[in-house]
Amino acid sequence: MTDEGPLRTDITNEIAGYLRAGTSVEVVGMRSSGRSAVLTRVSEQLASEGFSITRIAGVRALRDRPLSALAVTGINLALSSGLQSLTSAVDELEDLLSSGPAVLVVDDADDLDATTVGALAAVRLRLRIPIVAATLPAARGRSDAPGLTNELRPAVRVALPPLRFDEVHRLVHVLLGGPVDPTAVARIAAKSGGLPGLVSAMVATGRRASRLAPRGGIWVARGDLWTTALAPAAEQFLTDLDEASLEAIALVSSAGTPTMEAALHAIAPETLARLDDVGLLRVVRERHDTVVGVFPPLVAEYFTHEGSMTRRMLVCGQLAPAGVEDSRGPVLAPRSLHLPGTDPILSRRFAGHWRDEVQARQREWEADASPSNAVPLIRALLVSRARPHEVEAVLAATVVPGADPRALALFVTWHALYEGLVLGRVDAARALLHDRRSALQGFDGLLRATEAHLELVTGSVPTAALLAPAAHDEDQLSTDSVVVARAEALVAAGQAPAALTLLEGFTTPFPALEESAEATRELALLYMCDLEGAVTAARARVGRSTGHLDPGGVEAHAYVAGLGLALQGRLLELDALMSFVLALAPMPAHRTHVQTGLLWLAADAAAWQGRTAYAHSLALQSSAYGHGRGPHPGMTSDGISAELRGKDPAASADELWALAEERLEHGFIPAGIIAGVSAVERRPDAVWAARLADAAARCDSPLLSHLGDYAVAIASSDPDRLAELEPRLLAAGMRLYAVRTAVARSVRMLTAGDVTAAAAHADTAWHTAGLRGRDLCGLFRPFDKAVCLTAREREMAILVARGMSSQEIATLKVLSVRTVENHIFSACRKVGVKNRESLAHAAQTWLSCAVD
8 A cells, every 4th residue: 555645535535425325336446556545545434434344355375265365354263164164254244244334345356265255245145234345457258356346236336547647746746755856757657657556666766776866955857767676566567467468568568659550460359458458558549540558657668678688579570560660669650649638658659759869869960960960969858858968968079160051050049048948058048149140141030039039038028129030131940930039029028919910821841930830829819818719729739749749849839728728717628738748758958937837837727626735736846947937927936836825825915926027027918917916816906906907908918908907806895896897707718717706706795794695606606617526616715715614614514515414413423413503503604505405505516615
């Protein structure tokens, strides 16, 4: 069992709910999936409610010994054999389970002997108690394991999926006890497949082998996370596999991610089906192909690191007829993908592709150390986050004299980007660009555009002189670079109409510029309040960049899509998108400002959903990128931390306003307005709000104008402003701020003494927002806080929502019925409802948002 802390609370509650109702549960999960941990938490929860818990576990080594699982649990059995021993076991179990409500918990049910299965079935038949049994996924047609689950009917099956990315993130931070570099978390999430046992094993072995080590107060990954010490963690998944299945796993592991066509050429269909049944294969679907990978990827790592060279050569021979090369990385030409969920197989493809890309470009450069070969190698090194000395060796040894002018100009720009964005030596980067400007005739525009990009990311909106159009006789690369740099600057300054006009009809043959132009166009559409258009375009580009295995493109378009989804209040989709992107590795070293923006979106989504612990963890993680400030909203790690300082709203407001002022002074109007709005929410300062409204009015971007109006309404004491603004924000598609407006209005009503109207408006806001589960839950915390329920009143409301009567609550909490009724009456009065049914409804909606 691993220390999962508060993980999988939803699954724990689901299982406990079935058992309370008398329904048996089969919990199905792979090895290392945390089945035992979940059973323990279910047992603890039910025991705290007065249930009697009896727990037994199957033992694989004793599966051929009758009643062995009961004997090792400590149940007294008659020293006899046959039917008498079985009767004794049934009687002992009945004695244990017959007093009060009881639940029988069975771990590793696959490993029970047949006689124990019969005893448990007999006890259940007599006492009608529910059983919760944990099992492995069953291969189709498998008949070697006893069928306890067949005796549980009626029952439900609850699958135990891998941890979500946020859960892996939380577990890694708990195990390491501090902030962790985002790339390290992504790598652990990808290799472990989200199985908590493997996450714990990777952290433990990585820490001992110094593959995970603190650097500047942050845990970072150093080199390959695989060590031989991880072999037992991988080998457990190979237990019970026949020789054909082992050979198939070895083949797919060595191939990386072959197509289904290639896999079927070398592996029998029934073997693939058997491995799929037990969860050891995963499939990633493309528009034209289907890719197969080993799950969890750590098993593939085991074969590629610990397997013999002979086996790899045999695998290569088996796959060669299908046209698949032996590779530990991707084996397909990249194609456009439908955006999947977080998938460790896809992450393995990204990592493998860029590892292979570095090796291939390195060979080309070593054969000819020209700028033409150096540029793609430097890009690959930065994308794969190579160590500085590796990049600097290429920069130092590249032969410049006689080089192709365009290649030399690009070499200079990548050198400058490395100096400014990776090493933080912005002045050195500028000096490099200035020194080469006179020598690179025809590329002055490219060098100016590069300097403008550096200025935009590290300083202020660039000056007009820096963004002047390229001369008519310059190379097209220069001309197009200046256009894109001007558009980027316009959007960062909030001038969305001008940016769209500039980019209208713009096309370029240079993929990197095209990518930047499209991301800029998407942001401009967003600021024009075409949220759906921006989100649709950006998500499509995320899918295309995924197909091209381009993490920079994925990050850039995911940031725009995420910002649009946040404004629309589509938090579940935002959460899924951020989990997908943050779980990908590698993360390009020269784009940390975009990665900070992604962490901001993920942290805000978590906070709005009420998951504050995860949000704070993301804020700590963002500190790995230092305190640089990108040009767009949320691209500042100190701003993320300030937004989440909930226990000190005054300090939070001051920090956010200081950030807003700094952003506005440097010309980054959207970033300044969004930070300023957060400050005004924490301190309704009319002067601050007026400053934001004035800045928005100078932008000619409708979304920013709405935000300025929102700030003024929040700072105003006039409730009519909020009432008028709410439908306008909804009509503009800004559901997030419409809900925030409604909550603020509900708080004003409550403060004015109109408790019933306040509760009714909060309830309307909850349902109008289209909430699902805890989506946007955190936005209702200000109203929940204003209601001021005591801990006991809140507890009573939750128990009422579970359908418990006053007598049942009194028995459970060892209170008098009168005391319980008094607490329920007081809760109804504060919440503004008249009966238990309405209190239960509130406890299931906005009143459920107080706990992380």
